Amino acid sequence: MDDLYRDFILEHYKRPRNFGELQSHDHEAHEVNPLCGDELGVQIAVGDDGRIADLRFQGHGCAISQAAASMASEQLIGMPVQEAGVLNADWMLDLLGIDVSATRRKCALLSLKVVRHALTGDASWPTSGGQ
């Protein structure tokens, strides 16, 4: 069993959840991973209760970034916007449940970066270094 390319990672990569377009949305953002040119966009619809009612990712990337987006999407739908906008790197890495090297950290955190960007308007959240 590979320690990085575990079955659930490959399963999410091959069949990513919540990818596509929303009919209407309240927030959106788009990010590029300058390492490899991978792109990821997100659209988010917020319900009257202040929770994420629906969410879709768009884009392409490696197994790690796609699986991370797919797994995050399942957790994010239903989460209060306030809470989602301040999720940190540990949340994402714990959710992935695999050891990610320093160079692949950007891949693992790209989806969270684009979600934070969409919800807070702040595109400056760093995906490298210790946060």
Added chain:
Amino acid sequence: MTMSQVSLAGAGALDVRADFPILAREIDGHRLVYLDSSSTSQKPAAVLDSLEDFYRNHNANIHRGVYLLAQEADALFEGARERIAAFVNWPAATTIFTRNVTEAINLVAYSWARTNLTPSDAVLITQMEHHSNIVPWQLAAQATGAQLRYLDVGEDGTLSLEQLDRELARGDVKLLALTHVSNVLGTINPVAEFVRRAHDAGAIVLIDGAQAVPQLPVDLEAIGADFYAWTGHKALGPTGVGVLHGRRELLEAMPPFLSGGDMIATVEAQHSTWNELPWKFEAGTSMIAQVIGLGAAIDYLGALGMANVRSHEQSLTAYALERLAATAGVRVFGPRSAGDRGGVISFALEGIHPHDVGELLGRRNVCVRASHHCAQPLMAVLGVAATARASFGPYNVAADVDALIDAIGEAQEIFAN
């Protein structure tokens, strides 16, 4: 100096692995299979020894010292310049050291382009350029109002001389800038022919030789370009030294690029005059050890013989192309024939992102690059965001290709589950 062993095991086959200390390194029981020479080459012991010898025995600043150490440093530095210039058949006085190719191209983009381009001029480049031969021209075009146009890359990964002629016939091309060998497709461009046609149309030509000098015999007088830029670290030398060869009358007429110490003849309170070539373009303390190290690198390449290096890498490339073609789920980019390309192969594995290919191959100590290779416009033409890329140096052997193919098979197995 370490002598290279030229094996006659096969036509054009070299085995110089013993000259490269890093290749003895094993990681997790796997020998180092270094297939990323287009990014940076490994260094022979002769280069490492020359760096250490300089710092241990001759270190002093150059150009103004009269004591023995300084004279030795000067002789080593300027002696390296003579040999580096001769290696590509160009005069030493118009061979300028920069930090890298990027700085060499920027030197021309600032000192020549900004004083020569007007809004009625065009700069012609190609879709297969590295960002270092795109972005400086974007900025120069923005600063001068000149137009920036591109030659297309065809399906076979080559440029079209007919399109070149059509562009030149528009009468506004003042500069043609193109790569000698593509760092992604491996395409070897017929640069002498491009230069001839551009000159007939009154255009200046700059060639990016970063990938060419390390793997082909390069004769700059025969090519006839006005500027030719390359870098030491891809040619078995240290990082931190690039080379710009330029035509004297153009360099004489150009204003300095960077200014300060070393590049002046006289400095008064409000006014200075410039040193003669090449030092007019070498402001500040030079990368002395790196230039000396690059001198050792081209001595090493010269002893191997660039025709031998080319024939060795061409046969490795042919073997790799053949084995990749026989592997299911592999798409290879660029010219089909090894004779039309340098020792670099970009490829894609169906259903596996290049990053994952790079990671999985890396676990077998097979080092390939997985990225856009600083050529995003070309990636757009190929319709991909990135590729995996294997590239060869003189120290690679057929067993490295076998290790690549085996590691590709393992990656495909993991993703098939």
